[in-house]
Amino acid sequence: MQKHSVLLKEKLCEGCTNCVKKCPTKAIRVHQGKATIKEELCIDCAECIRTCAYHAKYSRTNTFLELADYDYPVILIPPSFYGQFDGIKPEEIHRALYKIGFKEVRDVAVAAEALSWKTKTYLKDNPGMFISSSCPVVVRMIKILYPELLGHLLKLKAPVEIMAESIKTELREKGLAEEDTALFFITPCPAKNTTIFNPMGIEKSFLDKSIAVDLVYQEILKVLDEEVNSNDDKELITNSTHSDAIDRDKITPIPYKGFSWGQSEGELSLLDDDLSKRTLSVSGIHNVKDLLEELSRNNVKGIKYFELAACNQGCVGGVFNVANPYQAKHNILKLLDEGKNMIEQDFSKYNYDLTKDLKAIQIDRLDSNMEKAMKKLIQLEKEIDLLPGLDCAACGAPDCKTLAEDIVNGRGKRSDCIFVLRQQVEDLADKMSELAHALPPVMRNRK
Amino acid sequence: MNEQEILAKKIEKGDFQAGGEASSKLKDLLRKLGVESALIRKITIVTYELEMNIIIHSLGGEIRALVSDKAVRVIANDNGPGIDNLKKAFQPGYSTASDEVREMGFGAGMGLNNVEHYSDKLKVESNADKGTIIQAIVEL
Ligand code: SF4
Ligand code: SF4
Numbered sequence: 001m002q003k004h005s006v007l008l009k010e011k012l013c014e015g016c017t018n019c020v021k022k023c024p025t026k027a028i029r030v031h032q033g034k035a036t037i038k039e040e041l042c043i044d045c046a047e048c049i050r051t052c053a054y055h056a057k058y059s060r061t062n063t064f065l066e067l068a069d070y071d072y073p074v075i076l077i078p079p080s081f082y083g084q085f086d087g088i089k090p091e092e093i094h095r096a097l098y099k100i101g102f103k104e105v106r107d108v109a110v111a112a113e114a115l116s117w118k119t120k121t122y123l124k125d126n127p128g129m130f131i132s133s134s135c136p137v138v139v140r141m142i143k144i145l146y147p148e149l150l151g152h153l154l155k156l157k158a159p160v161e162i163m164a165e166s167i168k169t170e171l172r173e174k175g176l177a178e179e180d181t182a183l184f185f186i187t188p189c190p191a192k193n194t195t196i197f198n199p200m201g202i203e204k205s206f207l208d209k210s211i212a213v214d215l216v217y218q219e220i221l222k223v224l225d226e227e228v229n230s231n232d233d234k235e236l237i238t239n240s241t242h243s244d245a246i247d248r249d250k251i252t253p254i255p256y257k258g259f260s261w262g263q264s265e266g267e268l269s270l271l272d273d274d275l276s277k278r279t280l281s282v283s284g285i286h287n288v289k290d291l292l293e294e295l296s297r298n299n300v301k302g303i304k305y306f307e308l309a310a311c312n313q314g315c316v317g318g319v320f321n322v323a324n325p326y327q328a329k330h331n332i333l334k335l336l337d338e339g340k341n342m343i344e345q346d347f348s349k350y351n352y353d354l355t356k357d358l359k360a361i362q363i364d365r366l367d368s369n370m371e372k373a374m375k376k377l378i379q380l381e382k383e384i385d386l387l388p389g390l391d392c393a394a395c396g397a398p399d400c401k402t403l404a405e406d407i408v409n410g411r412g413k414r415s416d417c418i419f420v421l422r423q424q425v426e427d428l429a430d431k432m433s434e435l436a437h438a439l440p441p442v443m444r445n446r447k
Numbered sequence: 448m449n450e451q452e453i454l455a456k457k458i459e460k461g462d463f464q465a466g467g468e469a470s471s472k473l474k475d476l477l478r479k480l481g482v483e484s485a486l487i488r489k490i491t492i493v494t495y496e497l498e499m500n501i502i503i504h505s506l507g508g509e510i511r512a513l514v515s516d517k518a519v520r521v522i523a524n525d526n527g528p529g530i531d532n533l534k535k536a537f538q539p540g541y542s543t544a545s546d547e548v549r550e551m552g553f554g555a556g557m558g559l560n561n562v563e564h565y566s567d568k569l570k571v572e573s574n575a576d577k578g579t580i581i582q583a584i585v586e587l
Contacts, residue, residue, distance in 0.1 A: 148487055148491070297495035298491075360484060365480070370480055377480060
């Protein structure tokens with residue numbers, strides 16, 4: 001089974017090792033000149049996609065082609081999506097998506113508003129500190145690198161899953177057959193795409209497909225452009241206003257408040273005063289990693305809740321986005337002024353709770369037997385001492401320490417290090433010259 | 448399995464930049480040995496407190512960690528000034544954290560109370576001119 005969504009176009013990879021060095025879980029090695037990702041370590045943070053100047057790292061989602069396979073396709077918009085547009089109203093975006101062919105256009109921000117309410121009560125009822133589990137990259141990073149913090153993850157679903165489950169129920173109640181419907185999600189990142197086929201904390205995702213933000217963005221602009229053009233053409237005006245009227249009826253109330261979730265400090269802003277003062281918002285995967293390291297040694301004080309997002313500035317920083325994260329954040333902040341209150345809804349209708357435990361993924365262990373692991377650990381220390389400690393990555397591993405680990409685990413060899421190799425060649429050359437001079441006595445002085 | 452030393456790290460007085468290095472390294476090593484994460488958490492917190500204690504309150508020293516299949520023993524050895532520092536460190540209320548914060552598992556401060564809380568056994572020897580040796584044991 002595929003475990004993650006970040007992939008490599010081998011042809012484009014130059015083996016430069018830039019991504020190898022940037023990867024926060026050290027999941028990448030250059031072997032035979034190509035940057036291969038270790039499945040079990042990839043958390044889909046997309047740092048390698050951002051880093052690679054040759055665009056060799058990429059991620060694929062579904063496309064609009066799949067839309068035709070269903071009688072009743074529904075699309076879910078993440079809050080961050082609205083940050084991609086400047087001056088285009090949320091209603092216009094909904095309308096464009098209806099035109100593209102979706103039977104329902106729904107906002108994840110609706111569930112985000114509900115989840116803000118739930119989070120408040122959860123944090124009041126449960127002693128201890130908690131970490132938001134809405135960014136799947138953060139959850140996976142904790143599972144792999146900080147399993148000791150797993151118990152601190154909020155045992156609540158991400159807004160998109162809460163929303164999707166609730167829509168699925170609605171569709172069933174409407175009498176629609178499961179196979180005729182599909183829930184599409186406009187995904188800002190490879191990680192959300194991964195949760196569809198590799199979910200965490202739930203048995204199965206309630207989403208069916210995802211389409212990357214950039215693809216949807218283009219399509220929406222196309223629809224809106226066509227409208228402008230056809231409006232120039234007088235004859236078509238009646239026609240288009242007619243169909244617009246139908247679409248307008250279907251547009252659900254816009255959950256402006258919930259749009260906050262699309263950017264960093266969004267969750268924080270929807271908690272009440274006392275809680276928001278004890279909430280810390282951190283974004284960017286390396287910042288998040290540093291913070292988790294501090295948390296694991298108990299060195300962050302006075303904080304009850306951590307809103308952590310893998311991407312810079314939150315989901316507006318997701319790698320599939322089109323707008324610059326700061327611009328997108330600004331666009332969202334502007335929209336927040338449009339709605340003074342949350343939309344009216346019954347918060348108790350949602351299923352918030354995770355239904356499965358979040359388990360550690362153990363990858364570091366040198367051996368399942370502690371005594372053997374200890375032997376390997378001692379060997380590892382020796383290997384580290386043998387390497388030059390330059391962390392140049394020419395061996396294809398991110399640093400000398402990691403090459404040493406690969407050697408101990410049988411996945412690398414000392415001569416992968418160019419300095420060790422050079423030394424070996426030099427030693428060999430010395431030996432050869434020594435041998436060349438070591439002629440048998442009878443041969444000496446004979447020319 | 449016989450006890451093995453897996454970590455020995457010099458700690459300079461006042462070297463805040465290096466604060467946390469010993470505990471992070473130890474955490475990494477224990478994960479490689481396959482020690483359970485809940486225990487690693489305890490050991491990491493204990494080690495961090497001990498190394499910060501050396502950085503802040505002593506003239507410098509060393510952190511060592513020894514592992515057997517039964518326990519992890521963290522030894523903090525400093526070069527003084529000894530007992531005074533210790534009395535202060537164990538004073539009730541010396542730690543700045545409130546009960547609520549402590550319950551959150553956070554902020555128990557630089558107090559050795561915290562080390563005591565997270566370790567299964569704690570041994571302290573202090574000598575006015577020779578410095579202090581603190582041994583914290585977490586059973587596996
Ligand atoms: S950044 Fe990684 S994927 Fe891109 S060329 Fe360099 S090694 Fe290859
Ligand atoms: S912060 Fe980034 S990786 Fe995390 S859910 Fe948002 S867009 Fe995806």
